[in-house]
Amino acid sequence: MTDLAAAVPAERDGDVLLQCREGRGGDAPPRRAGRGSQGRSAVPSREGWGTHRQGGVEGRWSREAPAAANDAACRRSVIDHHALKFLLNLLTTHYKETIIKKEACRIISIITAHNREQIQAVVNANIITPLVHLMHTAESEIKHEAARAISNVTSGGTRDQIKYLVAHGCIKPLCDLLICLDSDVVLVCLNGIENILKVGEAEKNHRAGGINAYAQMVDDAKGLDKIENLWSHKNNWICEMAGKMLESYWLELKLLPQMVQSVFSDDPNMHLDATVQLRKLLSIERNHHRIIMEVVSRGAVPRFIEFLTRDDNHQLQAEASRALRIIASGTSERTKLVAQSGAVPIFVKLLNSQSEAALWVLASVAFVSPEYRDLVLDHGGLSALLLQLNKHTTVSMLRVATWTLSTFCNGRPQPTLDQVKLALSALQHVIHSDDVVVLVNACRTLACLSSENNDRMQAVVKSGVLPRLVELLIHGARIHDTLLSKAALHGPSEGRDLTCNRKGRLCHEKSIKIGACFAISKIAAGNNEQIQAVINANIIPRLVHLLPIAEFDIRKFAARAISNATSGGTHDQIKYLVAQGCIKPLCDMLVCPNPSTVTFCLEGLENILRVGEGGDHNAYAQIIDGSEGWDKIEKLRSHDNTDICVKAVKILQSYWLEEKDGAMPSGDSAQDGNSSTV
Incomplete structure (x- = not known):
């Protein structure tokens, strides 16, 4: 064979x-x-x-x-x-x-x-x-x-x-x-x-x-x-x-039952050692989720909460706080379990002792849903938190506190202005920090506070933070080299590392500029009074400057801010935007791969074109044509996103139908698109 x-x-x-x-x-x-x-x-x-x-x-x-x-x-x-x-x-x-x-x-x-x-x-x-x-x-x-x-x-x-x-x-x-x-x-x-x-x-x-x-x-x-x-x-x-x-x-799982049993011992001398051992066990990455679920299923959470009330044993309080923080920082089900077990009012009280673990737990609870956020606020969580935002607070504590503050102000529906307006006075000082984590968290909080209605936006404008946002757009921040190791932008973790090499400073400046543009975009979505405040703060030229040169994550929020200003601005305010050169960078952004950004740019250009109507010719349509904007809009007629197609056809038919005769589809295919500012 x-x-x-x-x-x-x-x-x-x-x-x-x-x-x-x-x-x-x-x-x-x-x-x-x-x-x-x-x-x-x-x-x-x-x-x-x-x-x-x-x-x-x-x-x-x-x-x-x-x-x-x-x-x-x-x-x-x-x-x-x-x-x-x-x-x-x-x-x-x-x-x-x-x-x-x-x-x-x-x-x-x-x-x-x-x-x-x-x-x-x-x-x-x-x-x-x-x-x-x-x-x-x-x-x-x-x-x-x-x-x-x-x-x-x-x-x-x-x-x-x-x-x-x-x-x-x-x-x-x-x-x-x-x-x-x-x-x-x-x-x-x-x-x-x-x-x-x-x-x-x-x-x-x-x-x-x-x-x-x-x-x-x-x-x-x-x-x-x-x-x-x-x-x-x-x-x-x-x-x-x-x-x-x-x-x-899986040695940890073998030892766990005995440790939990010691936590419930009648001998108080065993409580601290057992809690320390369990906290260390909960911190181990190996079999992390399973260990936590075993600890939870054996009823340790209520026992840890009981230890939080032991004012006679601060070390036991601290260890129990750390253990609960690990449990609460995982899935929303675990976070809810900690909250439902009565931990929130006790952790609010522990903020007076500057407990970082208490801050993290309260942030995790507020992050779950608006209902749980309001639970924290109703127990006085914001007032207790703001006491930690002072000149004596360590940088580490300040980072956690500002992240927690952003979670208190976030969510839909938003908390009422009465619930969170105290935060604005603290943000006036925090926004001048030179720590990147604190600045990013502060910008995030300002964006949250600027959402949903004009009263909230007006409160942010009156707080006097706009000049500082201009500085952040220009310079980023004067960040101390010793603080360049961590930056938290997205979630409740103790500082997500951004690459800190010779490009590290640029990474952190990018994070700060994203946060600043995001906050400005929220304010610019308000009424013409708030938009005028943005104009008076000389922010528009800075945004236009960033649009063609910055990294995409910065550009998309800068474009959103410009587009929002065209949606709520007066004719004179929109003319000011055009005079600052906003049309070409908006046209250039029409080829970006992000559909929501393309939509915002189309809406901004449509609002500008609407102001340009009224004379023998639309001067703004000519500027868009000269910026190759017409070609880009025409190509968007075949975009994968239906809303973008409809909006592009509407713009072309409304402002170029006679001049570009034969290039448009019949009017029956055009549909009205609704402007959406955020």
């Missing part, structure tokens, strides 16, 4: 399978058909392939394979004659006889039980994917043999080969087979999972920390639950292996 991968008639699959298993070449005589075969090639006999049941683990996993199949030269012959392609065909073709796929898997398991070169040959033959598929879908006997082949790869394979297995989804089916009634199969799967976990641990150590990603995948596949159940299995080998794996990769 010169090439076992050659096309083989279906009725000869059994013979070729035998040749693969025995490592025979094509010149060897074919095996005689078994009794009852009626002259057809028989499915290979199971004789000599029973399970080897010696006393040790190795014996349980080994097979009494024929001598030929275990001979290195024969295995080499199978690979050299390209028989792996034939085996692949057997795995992927539908057969009525279960034993064909089963024996194919068994041959592959023999090959993968040896050196890495042979394992790589199996990988190169694309056999792993169908093996994993069979572990999901095939009959039990086939699943078991496929699992054995996969497990053998994990035992003798390289780290990259094992990572390849994981990438092709082997973890979940291995975990699923842990409930198999056959102890041999369970041991095989445990062995495979353990080998995979070892690679995950090595990868974690190579990254100098973090989590064992494969342990997390095992947990996600509900494998950890199954391994825990195997801890009490009647088979001693399985018990021992399951216990070893739990101790090696």
Whole structure:
């Protein structure tokens, strides 16, 4: 047999399978058909392939394979004659006889039980994917043999080969087979999972920390639950292996019940040590979510809240606060649990002791929903917070406090002006900070306070912050080099690192300018009185200057601010915008990939064109045409976004139909678009 991968008639699959298993070449005589075969090639006999049941683990996993199949030269012959392609065909073709796929898997398991070169040959033959598929879908006997082949790869394979297995989804089916009634199969799967976990641990150590990603995948596949159940299995080998794996990769979960029990002890001397240990456990990245859920399910949250009231033990208060902060900073369900357990009024009280953990918890609660935000405000959270915004506050505390303040002022519906107007007086001082995190948080808060109605916008204008926003647009901020390590723009985490290399200062200036433009865009969405305040503060020239040169994230908010000003501004105010050169950069932004930004620019240009009407010709239409704006608007007629198409057609028909006759579609296709300022 010169090439076992050659096309083989279906009725000869059994013979070729035998040749693969025995490592025979094509010149060897074919095996005689078994009794009852009626002259057809028989499915290979199971004789000599029973399970080897010696006393040790190795014996349980080994097979009494024929001598030929275990001979290195024969295995080499199978690979050299390209028989792996034939085996692949057997795995992927539908057969009525279960034993064909089963024996194919068994041959592959023999090959993968040896050196890495042979394992790589199996990988190169694309056999792993169908093996994993069979572990999901095939009959039990086939699943078991496929699992054995996969497990053998994990035992003798390289780290990259094992990572390849994981990438092709082997973890979940291995975990699923842990409930198999056959102890041999369970041991095989445990062995495979353990080998995979070892690679995950090595990868974690190579990254100098973090989590064992494969342990997390095992947990996600509900494998950890199954391994825990195997801890009490009647088979001693399985018990021992399951216990070893739990101790090696999930030790925290093993220790957790005792720690929680100590928190509930009648001995007060045990409370602090137990709380410290649990707080450390909650901080571990490995199995983070599962540990938190275990702590929550065992009723530790109400106990921690009880510890918050222990004014006689400030250290216990602090540790309980940190533990609750970790729990509350995850999913909204966990945050709600902390709030519903009565933590909010106690944490508001703890703000008097300048507790950063209390700030983080209150920020997390307010971040969940407007209802939970109002819960914090109704318990006096804002007043207690504002007391922390003074010249004696540390930079670290100031960062957390300003982030928390932004969450108090955010959400839809917005809090009433009466609820948050006290924040404006504090922002007048905070906005002059030279710390990037504080500035970004302050700008975010101003944007929140400027939303929804003119009274709120007018209050922001009267607070006197606009001149400082101009400074931020021009210079960013004079940021101390020692403060260039962290910047929090998006969420309640203790400073998300922005790359702090020689470009770090530019990164932080970008964050500040985005925040300033965002706040200005909100104010410019108000009435003409607020728009005039923006004009009087000399902000418009700065925005126009940024539009063609800044990074896109800055440009889109600058364009939004200009567009908002055209929506609510008077004719004279819009003429002022045009005189400052806003038309060309708005036209240039029409080719950006962000549909909402394109929409704002179209609305801004439409508002400008409307002011240009009234004479013999529309001078602003000519400026747009000269800025290549007409060409860009015309191309937007075929944009993927329907609203953009409709708006572009409307503008073209309204202001260029006569001059560009024949270039427009019929008037029936144009629809009115509504302007939307935010």
